[in-house]
Amino acid sequence: MNDDTKRRPLETPFKRGDRVTIHTGEKGPQSLTRVEGFKSEGRCMELSDGSLWRADGKRQWHFKGGFYKGPWVEREAPGDADHIAKRRTIGHLRKWAHDLSMDSPLGGPALRRILDLVEKETAAAQREEEAEEK
Structure with missing residues (x-):
């Protein structure tokens, strides 16, 4: 699975077992995962969801292109x-x-119960918001 499980590059902020979040620019946190290990002499980070990233988390492994605006990994x-x-x-x-x-x-009746719950939760959230404003 990993050809280099013990070593990692000095420039990475991550280590094996860290909980990390994959972020997108527009929508914020996208998914939670863990660092499983490092490959390619510590330059590639493998996450528990099977995705591969550069060890610094700034882009996906093997991404081609000069101007990158894709997802990235943070703690x-x-x-x-x-x-x-x-x-x-x-x-x-x-x-x-x-x-x-x-x-x-x-x-x-089932749909009415669902709608009643939605209305109840919406009203509670509005009351909490009003209480915080005071």
Whole structure:
């Protein structure tokens, strides 16, 4: 798997076992993963999701091109997990709502319970926001 598991280059801020976040410029934290090891004499970092990155985390391994604006790797920050969970939940809800139609197996009462929960959580969030402003 790794041809160089013990050595890593001096210029990398990462070491084997570190929790890291893959970031994108527009959407922020994208996914959480761990550093599994280093390859190519410590120049290539392998993450637990199977992706390969330069050891400094600034670009993907074997990326060709002079001007790079793709994702990059950073150490996990305190709000990353919450941001990623919220982003994924929104995606699941959007997909679910997109597939919702009159032919849906969910009945009216079940849909009303879902809507009631959404309204309750929205109202609670607004109350918290108003309390923080005071």
